[in-house]
Amino acid sequence: MSATDQKTDQIWLVEVFVSLKPAVNDPQGLAIADGLHMLGYDEVQDVRAGKYMQLHVAGADKASVESRVSEMCEKLLANTVIESYRFDVRQAQSE
Amino acid sequence: MSTRYAVITFPGSNGEHDALKAVELGLQQPVEPVWYKETSLDRFDALLLPGGFSYGDYLRPGAIAQFAPIMSAVEEFASAGGPVLGICNGFQVLTEARLLPGALLRNQALEFRCRWLHVRTENNQTAWTSSLDMGEILYLPIAHGDGRYFAEPELVQELEDNDQIVFRYCSPTGETDGSANPNGSVNEIAGISNRAGNVVGLMPHPERAYDALIGGADGLRILSAVLAAGASKLGTS
Numbered sequence: 001m002s003a004t005d006q007k008t009d010q011i012w013l014v015e016v017f018v019s020l021k022p023a024v025n026d027p028q029g030l031a032i033a034d035g036l037h038m039l040g041y042d043e044v045q046d047v048r049a050g051k052y053m054q055l056h057v058a059g060a061d062k063a064s065v066e067s068r069v070s071e072m073c074e075k076l077l078a079n080t081v082i083e084s085y086r087f088d089v090r091q092a093q094s095e
Numbered sequence: 096m097s098t099r100y101a102v103i104t105f106p107g108s109n110g111e112h113d114a115l116k117a118v119e120l121g122l123q124q125p126v127e128p129v130w131y132k133e134t135s136l137d138r139f140d141a142l143l144l145p146g147g148f149s150y151g152d153y154l155r156p157g158a159i160a161q162f163a164p165i166m167s168a169v170e171e172f173a174s175a176g177g178p179v180l181g182i183c184n185g186f187q188v189l190t191e192a193r194l195l196p197g198a199l200l201r202n203q204a205l206e207f208r209c210r211w212l213h214v215r216t217e218n219n220q221t222a223w224t225s226s227l228d229m230g231e232i233l234y235l236p237i238a239h240g241d242g243r244y245f246a247e248p249e250l251v252q253e254l255e256d257n258d259q260i261v262f263r264y265c266s267p268t269g270e271t272d273g274s275a276n277p278n279g280s281v282n283e284i285a286g287i288s289n290r291a292g293n294v295v296g297l298m299p300h301p302e303r304a305y306d307a308l309i310g311g312a313d314g315l316r317i318l319s320a321v322l323a324a325g326a327s328k329l330g331t332s
Contacts, residue, residue: 020200023246025279027205051154076162079155079191081198082245 009058012065018078018085019050041072053077056092065089099320100126101139103169103185105160106274108135110146110182114302121305121315122322131163141178142169144185146238146300156199156241157187166192175299178222178321179294183239186286186296187203195296196254197246203279207240211310212277214262214285214299215269221292224261226320232269233262233313235299237277242298244280245288251281262286 020026026048033047039043055072059065069087102114111128118126129136137140150159160166166188173179173194181189189195202208216224216231227233246254254260262285264275271283278298286297301314 023247024200025203027279031205033321052122054098054321074159076154079158081190082200 008060010060011092012057012059012062012089014055014057014065014069014087015091016053016055016069016073016077016085016087017050018073018083019048020082021084024082028079050083057089062089098122098124098140099138100143101129101136101142102126102143102145103131103143103165104128105131105147105149105163105188107149107151108145108147108184110300110302111127111186113300114143114145114182117302117305117314117318119263121312122319124322129165131160131165133165134168136165136168136172139172139177141331142172143178143302143318144169144179144181144188145302146183146185149184152241155187155191156184157189157191160184160188161192170194171290173289173294176291176293180223180301180317181294181300182298182300182302183237183242186298187241189294189296193289194294196250196259197244197287199241199298200243200245201241202239202243202277207236207238208277209238210235210277211236211269212275212299213265213269214297215265215271217260217263218258218288218292220258221261221288221295221320223288223295223317223320226316226323230269231316232265232267233301233316234304234311234315235301236303237299237309238303239278239298242278242280244278244284244298246281254284254287255282257290259288259290260286261295262283262299 028049029047036044073085104111216227263283288295301317304314306310
């Protein structure tokens with residue numbers, strides 16, 4: 001990473017959650033719900049399975065990181081025909 | 096005149112050799128594999144995107160392949176009206192690339208389904224179905240884990256209204272009552288086209304049905320359509 005370009009950048013931890021839209025049947029979620037019911041967890045009303053992705057992203061501020069991550073979600077991380085997404089951005093812990 | 100076919104091959108494709116053999120042996124036409132890193136398709140008349148597991152199906156089937164270097168040329172070829180056929184994973188790639196509407200989801204039963212079945216021709220005006228009769232029943236193999244065609248109800252209606260549904264799963268006698276649906280696809284959809292009819296995607300494998308010796312030859316009815324539509328004829332040069 002070039003020190004001149006990025007010396008003001010911070011590292012951000014981005015957590016992306018992708019799940020099937022409510023209108024899309026989720027047979028995996030149904031199978032998981034069946035499994036929980038078999039274990040006696042009768043209180044489980046509904047399960048939706050999805051994906052979780054963790055990104056470390058360099059950026060000057062939170063807003064610019066959010067705008068870039070939105071683009072990433074629209075282009076690749078989610079297929080918006082079938083999936084919805086949300087993400088959280090926070091400063092990564094320095095090591 | 097011959098028709099020059101390209102078989103677009105990604106890391107993880109596994110149907111490219113079937114496609115090459117089907118065109119070479121079944122149609123006696125020139126055909127070449129085109130590696131995903133290439134950027135030009137100028138020398139071809141028709142494109143096949145074969146089955147397989149491009150990029151290991153990571154993220155979603157077809158999700159990573161849609162941005163492979165060759166895909167810009169595929170998009171150009173398609174928007175110029177060239178015939179493009181996406182088979183199985185190739186269909187998934189075309190939906191991810193938004194060259195075809197909708198999406199393909201995990202099979203309803205969560206099982207990989209591998210068997211021969213019947214599909215009924217719903218539109219014989221596309222580049223890849225012009226040799227078929229309306230209602231013609233084809234016997235083709237499927238082999239997929241993510242073949243459940245999905246689109247929002249309004250989009251499904253639009254596809255129905257525009258005759259973009261090209262094949263439906265059916266019984267051996269042509270009934271589409273849902274009992275022959277192998278994966279839970281909405282409205283028994285096995286294949287669709289874009290609005291112009293030059294881009295078609297389907298889950299069954301026509302390239303694995305090019306000779307009676309391997310179970311059937313109905314696949315050639317699809318693969319050869321671009322010959323009938325174009326300047327060349329099967330078996331002549």
